[in-house]
Amino acid sequence: MSNSLYITSTEARSGKSAICLGTMETLLRKIDKVGFFRPIIKGSPGKNEIDHDIELISSRFNLGIPYEMMVGYTAAEAAEMISMKKEQELFEGIITKYRQLAERCQFILCEGTDFASSIAAHEFDINAEVIRNLGSSVMLVANANRKGVDETIQSIETALESLNERGCQPVATIINRIHPDREAAVIEHLTGKGLVENQSIYAIPDVAALGKPTIGEIARILDAEVLFGEEFLNRHAHQFTVAAMHLENLLPRIERGSLIITPGDRADVILACLSAAAAKSFPQVAGLILTGGIVPAAPLWKLIRGSVQILPILSVKTNTFPTATAVDKIYASISPDDDRKITRALAIFEKHVDVEKLSHRIINFKSTVVTPKMFEYELIQKAKAYKKHIVLPEGEEERILKAAEILLRREVVDITVLGNIQIIQEKIARLGLRMASLMIVEPTASDLLEEYADTYYRLRKHKGITRDNARDVMSDATYFGTMMVHRGDADGMVSGAVHSTAATVRPAFEIIKTKPGISIVSSLFFMCLSSRVLVYGDCAVNPNPDANQLAAIAMSSAHTAKSFGIEPFVAMLSYSTGASGKGEDVEKVRKATELAKKMATESFPDLKIDGPIQYDAAIDPSVAKTKMPGSDVAGNATVLIFPDLNTGNNTYKAVQRSAAAVAIGPVLQGLKHPVNDLSRGCTIPDIVNTVAITAIQAETEKVDT
Numbered sequence: 159m160s161n162s163l164y165i166t167s168t169e170a171r172s173g174k175s176a177i178c179l180g181t182m183e184t185l186l187r188k189i190d191k192v193g194f195f196r197p198i199i200k201g202s203p204g205k206n207e208i209d210h211d212i213e214l215i216s217s218r219f220n221l222g223i224p225y226e227m228m229v230g231y232t233a234a235e236a237a238e239m240i241s242m243k244k245e246q247e248l249f250e251g252i253i254t255k256y257r258q259l260a261e262r263c264q265f266i267l268c269e270g271t272d273f274a275s276s277i278a279a280h281e282f283d284i285n286a287e288v289i290r291n292l293g294s295s296v297m298l299v300a301n302a303n304r305k306g307v308d309e310t311i312q313s314i315e316t317a318l319e320s321l322n323e324r325g326c327q328p329v330a331t332i333i334n335r336i337h338p339d340r341e342a343a344v345i346e347h348l349t350g351k352g353l354v355e356n357q358s359i360y361a362i363p364d365v366a367a368l369g370k371p372t373i374g375e376i377a378r379i380l381d382a383e384v385l386f387g388e389e390f391l392n393r394h395a396h397q398f399t400v401a402a403m404h405l406e407n408l409l410p411r412i413e414r415g416s417l418i419i420t421p422g423d424r425a426d427v428i429l430a431c432l433s434a435a436a437a438k439s440f441p442q443v444a445g446l447i448l449t450g451g452i453v454p455a456a457p458l459w460k461l462i463r464g465s466v467q468i469l470p471i472l473s474v475k476t477n478t479f480p481t482a483t484a485v486d487k488i489y490a491s492i493s494p495d496d497d498r499k500i501t502r503a504l505a506i507f508e509k510h511v512d513v514e515k516l517s518h519r520i521i522n523f524k525s526t527v528v529t530p531k532m533f534e535y536e537l538i539q540k541a542k543a544y545k546k547h548i549v550l551p552e553g554e555e556e557r558i559l560k561a562a563e564i565l566l567r568r569e570v571v572d573i574t575v576l577g578n579i580q581i582i583q584e585k586i587a588r589l590g591l592r593m594a595s596l597m598i599v600e601p602t603a604s605d606l607l608e609e610y611a612d613t614y615y616r617l618r619k620h621k622g623i624t625r626d627n628a629r630d631v632m633s634d635a636t637y638f639g640t641m642m643v644h645r646g647d648a649d650g651m652v653s654g655a656v657h658s659t660a661a662t663v664r665p666a667f668e669i670i671k672t673k674p675g676i677s678i679v680s681s682l683f684f685m686c687l688s689s690r691v692l693v694y695g696d697c698a699v700n701p702n703p704d705a706n707q708l709a710a711i712a713m714s715s716a717h718t719a720k721s722f723g724i725e726p727f728v729a730m731l732s733y734s735t736g737a738s739g740k741g742e743d744v745e746k747v748r749k750a751t752e753l754a755k756k757m758a759t760e761s762f763p764d765l766k767i768d769g770p771i772q773y774d775a776a777i778d779p780s781v782a783k784t785k786m787p788g789s790d791v792a793g794n795a796t797v798l799i800f801p802d803l804n805t806g807n808n809t810y811k812a813v814q815r816s817a818a819a820v821a822i823g824p825v826l827q828g829l830k831h832p833v834n835d836l837s838r839g840c841t842i843p844d845i846v847n848t849v850a851i852t853a854i855q856a857e858t859e860k861v862d863t
Contacts, residue, residue, distance in 0.1 A: 161260065163329070163520050164294040166270035166285045168313045172301035173334040175211050175492050176368060178269050179500065180507025181297065182215055184517045185265060193223055193263035197230035197252045197288050198271045207232075210491050211269055217494040227259050233271075240280060248284075253291055253535055265521075268294060282317075286324040290689065291531045295329040295523040296321060302336035303364055307343045310336065314348060325527050325689035328357050329519050332511070335364040358519055362510045368503055370394040371488050372496060373445040373470045376417070379488055380474050380481070385453065386462060387445070387470035392496060395444045400482050401427045409434070414441040419482050422452025422473060432462070435469040443469060447485070451475040528724075530686035530820040534847055536723060541570045541850035544857040546649040548849050549642050551635035553577035553598065555655050556585060561845035563591045570846075571853050574599055574648060576635040601638040610641040617669060640665035643831045649856035652848050654836035659698065663826070666833040673859075676828040678703070680711040681835075682718060683810050683823035684851075692777070693719045693726075693797040697806035698824035698835070705746050709753035712799045714827040716758075716765055719797050721858040722851075729776035729795035730754070730769025731805070735785045744770050747801050766790045773798065773809075822847045825855075832856050 165181065167174050178194075185192045194215045201207040212228050215221070230252040231239075239248045260266055270285040289296055298317055302310040314331060321328055331354055333344055341361040348354050374391035377384055384391065396415030401408050405426055412418070412434060420427040428448070434440045446469060448454075453473055454462060462471070474481055492499050507513075552558050553575025559582070562573050574597040575582060582598050601607060607629070614637070615628035623631075631637050636657060642648040653662045663679070672679055680703075682695035695715040696703065703711060708730070716726040732747040733739065751769040758765040768791035775785040775792050782793030800806030814821040822844070826834050832855035834848050 161264070162256075162266040162268055162292055162294040163297060163523075164268040164270060164285070164289045164292065165297045165299060166289070167299040167301065168317045169301050170272060171303075171489055172299045173362075173368075174269055174272075174299050175214060176503040176507065177297070177299050177332055177334065178211060178215055178267065179218065179492065179503050180511065180513075181516075181520075182219055182267055183504055183507075184511075184513045185267060185520070186219060187513075188517050188521060189265045191262070191264045192219075192221075193228070193259050193266040194221060195228050195230070195256055195259055195266050195268045196270075197256070197268065198233055198236050198284065199229055199231075200272055201232045201234065214492055214494045215267075218500060223259070223262070227255070230255050236284070249287055249291055249531065252288055253531060256292055257535065257539070268292065282320065286321060286326055289321075289326045290324060290527055291529050293525040293527055293529075293532060295520060295525065296326050297520075298328055298331045300331060300333050302333050302340070302344070302361075303369075307340050307347075310340065310344050311347050314344075315351075318354070325529075327523070327525060327527065328354075329523050330358040330360070330516055333359070333361040335369075336361050338363050358512070358516055360511045360516075362506060365502070365506055366396070367394060368492070368499060368506070370396050370415070371491070372493060372499075373417070373472070375491065375493060376445075376447075376485060376488060377470075377472050380447075380472070380476075380484060382447065382472040382474045385448070385471045385473050387468065390445070390468070390470045392498075393444045393470065394499075395485075398482065398485050400478060402478065405430050412441055412443060415444045416441065417444045417447065417485065419447045419449060419478060419485065421450050421478055422448035422454065423450075425454065425458050428454060428458065428462070428471075432465060432469055436466075445470040445472065447471075447481060448473045449476060449478040449481045527689045528686075528691045529689060530691075533684065533686050533691045534820075534822075534843075537847055537850040537854065538568065538570055540857075541853040542568070544853055545569070545571065546853035546856045547572040547574070547647075548852055549574045549576065549639040549648040549651045550849075551576045551639040551651065551653045552655050552657065553582050553635075554585065556589060557655055557840065557842055557845060559585060559589060559591060561842045561849070562596060563593045564842070564846055565849055566593045566595055570850060573597065573849075574642070576601055576639055579603075599638075601635055602633050604638070606642075606647070607632055607638075610638060610645070613641060613645065614669065636661055637665045637669075640669050640833060643833065644669045650832035650834070650852035652834050652836060652845070652852050654834075655838060655840055655845065658838075659824075659835050662833065662835045663699070666826070666829055670829050670831050670833060672828050673830050676710065676714065678707045678710050678714075679826060679828040680714055681824035681826050682715050683821050684722070684825070685810065685813060686820035686822065687813075687817060688819075690796075691724060692795075693724060694806060694810050695797070695799055695827075696803065697800065697810045699803070699826070701803045703802070705749040705753060708746065708750035708799065708801065709757060710828075712750065712754040712767065712797070713757050713762065715797050715799060716762060716767070718825065718827050718855075722854065724796050726765060726797045727791045727794045728754070728765065728767040728769075728797045728799060729771050729773075729791050730767070730799050730801075731773055731776065732770030732801060733772065734770055735772045735775045735792075736770070738785075739770070743801060750799075766794075768792065769799075771795075822851065825851055827855075831859065 199209040271281045300314045395417035398417040401420035431446050435443045548571045554577040579600045611629040611632040639651045680696040681698040685692045719726040730751045747770040774781045776795035779793035786792035832852045
């Protein structure tokens with residue numbers, strides 16, 4: 159089941175509010191707890207403004223969710239972050255707030271931006287990026303009001319093509335406010351071009367009543383004073399007329415629902431409007447606006463106050479022409495207390511939309527998109543749930559300390575850093591870091607040094623290690639940290655920011671060793687592409703594995719992928735596909751594939767694995783149809799096993815640089831307890847991600863044992 163739908167539009171005033179109303183009612187028939195979320199709303203921080211659509215949806219359906227949980231940022235906040243080149247922080251903040259809401263809801267209906275703020279030029283890109291990173295299905299609302307067939311089609315085609323290019327997945331397109339005579343031509347064209355092949359498409363006609371503002375809305379927008387007839391503020395103004403002429407010329411121009419705008423000293427117009435409102439034979443006047451800040455003179459006011467209240471009368475300070483201009487620009491919204499308009503909007507939605515079909519498509523949508531931000535976020539959330547204890551031997555390295563602060567502040571793990579206590583404390587103070595809960599251990603001064611040395615001596619005495627040697631070895635921070643993991647004083651270790659891979663891995667081989675039944679320690683990278691995450695193995699440890707080792711690497715990689723929420727479809731890579739190639743290297747991969755399939759029958763019976771297969775056939779469905787038809791893996795591979803280190807290491811770096819992929823790793827697999835290596839060029843986010851991975855591995859291995 160998909161857990162969110164994102165409603166976005168082609169432009170401003172597309173009628174998203176009415177569509178949100180109908181969609182929310184549809185969802186609540188199937189799902190008990192549906193939340194509502196807007197990533198960016200109009201307004202500025204500190205002005206205590208309430209978003210109209212959030213208020214409408216929340217009050218209408220009694221969501222019972224605090225307002226602040228349904229808002230990401232204001233448009234002013236977003237604009238400031240964009241101007242400061244903090245787009246990534248903007249998206250991360252939106253995702254974080256969305257996820258907080260998701261914890262208390264089964265499903266979330268998201269409404270996109272309004273295309274009417276200071277960030278209008280960026281809004282389509284912002285909506286698309288948010289959609290991708292939330293993994294939401296998409297409903298596009300296209301504004302067809304006062305548009306011809308060609309213009310309507312062009313706006314829809316442009317929007318759908320842009321969404322598809324950005325990896326967004328529309329499940330429905332609603333052509334809103336369309337003239338009935340144009341509906342068939344638009345739908346026929348779109349379906350003929352295949353743009354809406356995998357989605358539902360509906361057309362909703364323009365309903366004049368929904369587009370007309372109430373007198374109360376007009377009063378609020380104009381900051382008008384209500385002089386008379388407050389109980390009639392829910393009337394809709396169908397059009398407005400400026401009364402600057404004699405009565406005999408004005409009266410024929412009054413139509414049903416007219417809002418009359420006139421200077422406040424026009425007693426004749428005021429009395430005529432009151433008479434017209436009382437006359438059953440005359441069109442119903444919606445209301446009266448008195449301009450110029452002028453109120454009726456005392457005698458007239460006395461007469462008005464003594465009349466039956468049948469007409470709302472407003473007073474504004476602006477003159478007649480600017481008032482009329484402002485009224486003309488008012489776009490009607492659906493007020494939370496306007497039951498008549500809400501009921502009408504819901505009825506129209508249900509009449510023109512197959513709500514059963516639409517709800518089934520929305521609820522059963524499964525996103526195939528996994529962005530780097532989504533993957534990294536899930537890493538952190540999983541690690542937070544397990545709250546493991548991770549040791550970082552390179553405690554004197556500034557990047558390690560900065561990453562430790564982030565991890566502790568976000569309560570992802572407990573951390574012990576190793577190193578000279580005085581040096582570490584001085585660096586923490588100089589960097590301005592705050593982490594009172596950080597544990598600092600200096601191996602050479604630790605009470606555990608002798609115990610650890612004794613344990614190491616017993617483990618390695620058959621290799622000629624003496625007690626003195628053992629004590630010297632345990633004075634090394636990496637060996638000390640590894641022993642902490644072996645003895646259960648820490649759940650995992652991350653090192654390598656200033657040490658080589660060999661310096662990190664060797665102590666693990668000597669002390670922790672491999673899991674029962676695992677013949678080889680290997681590595682993998684999580685390759686976070688723009689819309690999916692692939693697993694590459696082995697790209698860091700084994701130079702030239704034989705067929706047995708390659709099969710073991712494939713099985714370890716499949717289990718690791720599964721534990722991180724990636725359904726493993728394992729491709730054993732080679733320079734040929736299927737039976738097309740010959741040679742020693744191909745035969746090694748072919749044999750490894752057969753061995754891996756045998757291993758899978760015992761420990762992973764549902765595992766899909768195939769090979770030898772070329773990279774393009776493994777990940778591209780169109781190539782797979784030609785090169786390896788009928789294979790479950792071809793075109794769908796998520797775990798790619800390289801035949802040797804030379805191929806794997808170069809490929810991951812080529813993809814990382816040329817495709818702007820985020821490479822998380824190397825992640826070591828096969829050890830009894832998790833130890834992971836960092837690149838010496840690692841960034842702070844790399845360290846944070848690797849620590850989170852290590853914590854998840856620690857929990858997974860505990861469950862497996």
